[in-house]
Amino acid sequence: MKSLLSPAAWARVIPFALFMALLALRANWPVAQDGWLDPRWLYGASVLVVGGSLVYFWRRYGELGRGSGLSFWHALLAMAVGVVVFVLWVWLTEPWMLLGEASASFRPVDDEGQLLWGLVIVRWIGAAMLVPVMEELFWRSYLMRWVDKPDFEAQDPGAVTLRAMLLSSLVFMLAHNQWLAALVAGMVYAWLYRFTRTLWAPILAHAVTNGVLGVWVVVFGNWQFW
Numbered sequence: 001m002k003s004l005l006s007p008a009a010w011a012r013v014i015p016f017a018l019f020m021a022l023l024a025l026r027a028n029w030p031v032a033q034d035g036w037l038d039p040r041w042l043y044g045a046s047v048l049v050v051g052g053s054l055v056y057f058w059r060r061y062g063e064l065g066r067g068s069g070l071s072f073w074h075a076l077l078a079m080a081v082g083v084v085v086f087v088l089w090v091w092l093t094e095p096w097m098l099l100g101e102a103s104a105s106f107r108p109v110d111d112e113g114q115l116l117w118g119l120v121i122v123r124w125i126g127a128a129m130l131v132p133v134m135e136e137l138f139w140r141s142y143l144m145r146w147v148d149k150p151d152f153e154a155q156d157p158g159a160v161t162l163r164a165m166l167l168s169s170l171v172f173m174l175a176h177n178q179w180l181a182a183l184v185a186g187m188v189y190a191w192l193y194r195f196t197r198t199l200w201a202p203i204l205a206h207a208v209t210n211g212v213l214g215v216w217v218v219v220f221g222n223w224q225f226w
Contacts, residue, residue, distance in 0.1 A: 011060035016138040044173040082208025092181040132206035144168035165190040
């Protein structure tokens with residue numbers, strides 16, 4: 001239990017927990033009306049609160065510090081992986097590949113169907129710049145390594161087991177309604193972390209996936225993916 005609740009563990013759990021709590025709040029917020037805040041702007045609150053928590057805990061993320069960057073080839077690999085995951089994410093959408101519907105889908109348009117660019121920008125920044133850091137710190141850096149070794153910081157990412165990759169990806173899957181796409185993405189990001197041995201690789205891949213997905217969603221109006 002001591003390892004589970006170590007300062008390094010809390011530094012990875014708290015930002016994720018804050019994000020999920022604010023996501024649930026947005027999903028259950030009353031429909032916007034006079035006197036009520038538009039629930040879509042709660043995503044902006046998530047960006048500020050979760051981003052602030054990451055800044056506060058940053059000194060605990062030693063693997064993201066100086067000397068932990070990506071080589072040129074690993075960066076190219078991560079970006080390629082991110083694009084592949086994006087393609088799979090928008091392709092693996094058969095009914096049997098879904099677990100219900102997204103709890104808090106995001107449509108940044110007004111009553112006339114016109115884009116609300118403030119909401120679009122906030123949502124894209126959160127999805128492409130905040131979520132990849134927050135989620136990779138929780139799912140891959142913490143949970144996946146903890147499955148192998150409770151003192152997770154001592155676990156070399158290059159030595160994580162297939163069991164840890166699969167179990168952490170299964171839990172990652174449960175946090176998304178596109179269960180098959182999420183399972184594949186989780187396994188791919190986990191493999192990338194193990195192969196490159198730097199968390200920046202899955203962060204970059206995740207950022208590319210979410211960034212390209214965001215552009216695609218806005219251009220084609222496929223709001224169900226947001």
